[in-house]
């Protein structure tokens with residue numbers, strides 16, 4: 001994956017890792033601009049959350065959407081295009097809690113979601129039960145080509161408003177993708193995107209009771225959505241058996 005240029009400016013074709021993205025952003029915007037954007041967006045997310053009586057995370061998703069609308073050419077991603085929903089999507093605990101909250105509000109039954117995603121959830125269970133250490137497992141490969149548990153039969157995301165950052169940053173500005181190779185997808189171009197992960201982590205940190213806070217490093221552990229569903233299912237089983 002390499003930096004390229006066209007009439008829209010520089011871009012990274014194909015998905016890229018966070019370090020590659022960060023070096024590009026630092027090269028393009030400089031540390032001071034990145035820090036200012038980070039602090040500004042963080043405060044705005046909290047303030048908007050209070051004003052609109054919503055969670056800071058939802059307010060932040062709104063700010064990110066706004067940045068896409070104002071600063072980018074229109075996205076080529078459309079309803080029903082779901083190639084990137086077959087690649088394995090990960091979320092932090094905070095994002096997962098937002099998804100569970102949103103699902104509850106919409107009346108989405110997570111048990112049904114689990115039921116229809118048995119195949120990919122089974123793959124994750126197998127990986128979890130293997131002798132390998134967590135960081136040795138290629139999580140994305142484990143569910144590659146399987147539909148995301150939150151993708152419906154019409155290829156629509158049923159938790160769209162609460163989808164995690166992993167989904168939000170894989171976008172196509174130059175033609176639509178025609179396969180799961182995501183030829184035209186790219187990850188992060190705007191400065192808002194480059195600071196999105198630390199903002200989500202900081203919001204999670206602030207929400208965690210002081211006693212439980214670990215040293216804040218700017219990132220939070222990620223799990224595949226299938227993995228979070230397994231955690232959710234196990235927690236529910238325990239709750240039921242303790243009644």
Ligand code: SF4
Nearest residue numbers: 085148150151157167
């Ligand atoms: S959460 Fe929604 S947008 Fe993200 S991969 Fe799943 S279906 Fe696609």
